[in-house]
Amino acid sequence: MRLYVVQGFSSDSPELTEKGVQMEREEYLQVYRHSLAHILAKAVIEIFGKDKVQYAIGPQIENGLYYDFVLPRTLTTDDFKMIEDKMHEIIKRREPWTRKEVSRQEALELFQGQKFKTELIQDLPEDETITIYYTGDDYVDLCRGPHVDNSQELMNAAFEIRSVSGAYWRGDEKRDQLQRIYVYAFPDKAQLKEFKKFLKEAAERDHKKIGPQQELFMFDETAPGMPYWLPRGWKLFNALLDFWRGIHEKHGYQEISGPVLSNSRLWQTSGHWGHYKQNMFIIPGVKEDESDYYACKPMNCPNAILVYQNRLRSYRDLPFRINQVDVIHRKEKSGELNGLFRVQMFRQDDAHILVSEEQIADEIKDIMEIATEIYGTFGLTYRAELSTRPDDYMGDINVWNKAEAELKDILNDVYGEGNYEVNEGDGAFYGPKIDLKMKDALGREWQMGTIQLDFQLPLNFHMKYAAQDGSVKQPVMIHRAIFGSMERFIGILIENYKGAFPFWLSPYQVGVVPIRTEHNEYAEKVVSALREASVRTEVDYDDKNMNEKIKTFKTFRDPYIVVVGDKEAAEGTVSITVRGQKQQLHGVPLEKLVEMCRTMNREHSKELIASVE
Structure with a gap:
């Protein structure tokens, strides 16, 4: 496995040294992304001015990082490239990262005017070792580390601002509202490109869209x-x-x-009232005491x-x-x-x-x-x-x-x-x-x-x-x-x-399309035979274009779309379009279609039967 060398160490990891520590790739990614969070904060401060920016926290997260700010104006997508360009500029300066331990008083003086940093310092235990990190000479952050030794180690960094959203300081909606800048970050362009490909596929599969x-x-x-x-x-x-x-x-x-609904006495006995009450929907009873409360x-x-x-x-x-x-x-x-x-x-x-x-x-x-x-x-x-x-x-x-x-x-x-x-x-x-x-x-x-x-x-x-x-x-x-x-x-x-369920699970398994209204009578026979076999079947008897009907059933991803016209009515057959297949099955006996459907329901088949023997 590839190993990396990372400068600095956290206050609660005394086994690490200033000379660096070898870390496996996943650990390095955390350090790499956390270091980029400092670069992001420095870029935002340089763009808007130190006196006009309050910077809060900037942790690494899965696939990237974020940083929270109070800024003089609301960011838009038009600002993303400007911030990214400034980040690249800072990285190219090859600035060293310097770790220092400071006293509580020194830290408060250093971050004077930065309300969020000041609050974090004041909340630290009295015996806490306070560490700060400088990126170059003009940017400093309150941080446990570790970080890269020099910004040149981020030269091949592949990152992209994902979005900006609102966030409350420490998750409390009564506190300051911040702007949170999310960034995707990977060690190289190939990995970022692969991740964005994954995101595109995931977006196409999003159940909140397909549902x-x-x-x-x-x-x-x-x-x-x-x-x-x-x-x-x-x-x-x-x-x-x-x-x-x-x-x-x-x-x-x-x-x-x-x-x-059950009385609170049941939940008190089970222990949920004491350990899970905050996650329960509670309905007060006639009495004012909790013994008369009910809960979902x-x-x-x-x-x-x-x-x-x-x-x-x-x-x-x-x-x-x-x-x-x-x-x-x-x-x-x-x-x-x-x-x-x-x-x-x-x-x-x-x-x-x-x-x-x-x-x-x-x-x-x-x-x-x-x-x-x-x-x-x-x-x-x-x-x-x-x-x-x-x-x-x-x-x-x-x-x-x-x-x-x-x-x-x-x-x-x-x-x-x-x-x-x-x-x-x-x-x-x-x-x-x-x-x-x-x-x-x-x-x-x-x-x-x-x-x-x-x-x-x-x-x-x-x-x-x-x-x-x-x-x-x-x-x-x-x-x-x-x-x-x-x-x-x-x-x-x-x-x-991706919404194309196995046959046995599909909401409707067969969509029936009579070509013209004179074929509705035979379509009724097809629908009746399928429903008698417990096949979930829908049909469009309306007097409209056949292709329009087919398009509707394709939108719903019905596994089989059955078309019936003069030939099918005369021969007692159906023509079938199988989901995902370009070629139609013609002249399939109706009883054969029914048996195919029965088989897939009985066997909970993962694949559709796409040919007729």
């Missing part, structure tokens, strides 16, 4: 972050849900549904627990597997909402399983089989991460050790030893967990499924079962989701498939 275009979903300001599923989108949603249900029925799950559920687990406790349970009931796709609500900040990816109302594909300690290994192995089957159907790859006992864990350490050992054995068996990551100390306080991370068509990784062992909620709710030896024992709860949330997963699928 409304294909009439799948919408949002309204009266319910922020709460999607409306339109008729086409709801068909897709239910196709996905039917697929999910079919798999779980094979594995012995029973589906339940529970209240969306942010999670389904208490529902599952109450169903388990509906009657006495014995070892014969275990594993007790229930799944649930109820609506849940989680309060989010408006700036964090993002299409279907981050919403306030969604349906999580929850499952909760109650098992004895002896059944943990077999049950989780079964869950992994379900995950493999579901993800494999979409052609999506995924990897697993095991998160182990945190410092603030609850429960018996021996049970933890046993659970972690069993999870490792399962992952070793499924993936092979060493083919998964272990995040030490990153488990939930109530039990270790396995997270499933999935890659899409653009190579982006998403946190999707999770499998969590829980020893705490069964304790909080006094859950019991009669063991085979006559004793009363406490079950272990497994929280489990494969999609994570239906909405988010559909958003990912929209972008993964």
Whole structure:
């Protein structure tokens, strides 16, 4: 792996020296981008004048950096080139970077008149080592570092201002409003060009664009972050849900549904009231105290627990597997909402399983089989991460050790030893967990499924079962989701498939186009045959140009567009345009079309049948 030398070190990394430290590429990128943030700030100050600029913070971020300013005027896209040119000019000066440690008083004097820097200095602990970095002789910034040794190391830098947006100082909308300049930054032009190519492809796949275009979903300001599923989108949603249900029925799950609103007493017992209240939608009751409050559920687990406790349970009931796709609500900040990816109302594909300690290994192995089957159907790859006992864990350490050992054995068996990551100390306080991370068509990784062992909620709710030896024992709860949330997963699928869904998942699978109105009668026969076979079919009987009808169905990315005219009506056949194929299939018997569709629905095919044998 290529190594880089970087000047400077941070105050909390004494093992680094002024002579430099070798860093791997990813670490270097952070240093490189952070150094460019200082170049950006220096450029803005030189353009507008030191006395007219208040500069705040400028961290490196994924794929680039940003810096926050208060400026004498609002920036526009016309300013981008001017700022970029000034940055290149500064880099070409080959100025040295100098690190200094200063006292608190020296720092305050140095940044006199800079309100944001002054506030940061005043907020530092009394014993904090304060470091500053000079770029040349005329620009200084409050920073821990490290940075490049000389701006000449940035000579090949490839960067481009991405945008300017508003931001509040320290994220507080009551504080100063700043202008945030975002910059893409890579070590060379080739990498920047490749990244911009990726961005273009990602923009074309954007589910927030494709969803409304294909009439799948919408949002309204009266319910922020709460999607409306339109008729086409709801068909897709239910196709996905039917697929999910079919798999779980094979594995012995029973589906339940529970209240969306529950009294605060339930959430106090579960612990959500104390740990998650700020993310819950709460409705005050008649009484003024919180015991009469109600809350929209942010999670389904208490529902599952109450169903388990509906009657006495014995070892014969275990594993007790229930799944649930109820609506849940989680309060989010408006700036964090993002299409279907981050919403306030969604349906999580929850499952909760109650098992004895002896059944943990077999049950989780079964869950992994379900995950493999579901993800494999979409052609999506995924990897697993095991998160182990945190410092603030609850429960018996021996049970933890046993659970972690069993999870490792399962992952070793499924993936092979060493083919998964272990995040030490990153488990939930109530039990270790396995997270499933999935890659899409653009190579982006998403946190999707999770499998969590829980020893705490069964304790909080006094859950019991009669063991085979006559004793009363406490079950272990497994929280489990494969999609994570239906909405988010559909958003990912929209972008993964670019709106061209597999046949079995498409909102409408066949669009029927009679060439003229006299062909409507035969078109009705085609539609009837397809719908009797549970094929989602739409048809345009209007008296308008055939190509106009075809264009509409192509916009919706229907997998098959079936055209019928005199020849087809006489022969009992259809002509088919297969999505993504230039050549039409002519003279296909109607019964053959029906069988093709049945096959793809039954097998959940990833590819369309594009030829007739």
